[in-house]
Amino acid sequence: MAKAKMVEVAQPLEKSRAEWKKLLPADRYAVLFDESTERSFSSPLNEEERAGTFICAACFLPLFSSKAKFESGTGWPSFFQPLPGSVATRRDFKLLLPRTEYHCARCGGHQGHVFKDGPPPTGQRYCNNGLALSFVPDGSALPALRT
Numbered sequence: 001m002a003k004a005k006m007v008e009v010a011q012p013l014e015k016s017r018a019e020w021k022k023l024l025p026a027d028r029y030a031v032l033f034d035e036s037t038e039r040s041f042s043s044p045l046n047e048e049e050r051a052g053t054f055i056c057a058a059c060f061l062p063l064f065s066s067k068a069k070f071e072s073g074t075g076w077p078s079f080f081q082p083l084p085g086s087v088a089t090r091r092d093f094k095l096l097l098p099r100t101e102y103h104c105a106r107c108g109g110h111q112g113h114v115f116k117d118g119p120p121p122t123g124q125r126y127c128n129n130g131l132a133l134s135f136v137p138d139g140s141a142l143p144a145l146r147t
């Protein structure tokens with residue numbers, strides 16, 4: 001009997017804020033672990049149009065394929081779906097209307113917010129901070145996951 005194909009779920013990576021602070025540039029740390037948001041239209045990844053993979057800038061887990069990227073007009077890199085099992089969500093009540101925050105499923109680094117006004121086929125819009133991502137073009141090797 002064939003076994004159902006399981007989505008590989010990354011083992012959580014536990015690191016203290018102090019450790020991340022040492023590993024990451026200050027602007028990336030602020031977004032990933034201090035709930036900062038970059039200025040819109042400030043990330044070069046907003047205009048990245050090559051085929052490839054967007055990985056977590058903290059632990060290097062692949063989060064999005066370029067195939068799921070679309071131009072949302074918001075000034076932040078936007079995707080209609082993450083790679084399977086790569087992000088987890090949490091309700092965020094910092095603004096008046098609740099928003100859904102999402103973060104890297106492996107290291108917990110904050111990535112962005114997901115909204116329900118995205119394009120087909122999912123109708124989802126993952127609005128991501130470019131500083132929380134690194135881009136690896138097809139043909140280049142993905143870096144080993146940070147440990």
Ligand SMILES: [Zn+2]
Nearest residue numbers: 056059104107
């Ligand atoms: Zn991560």
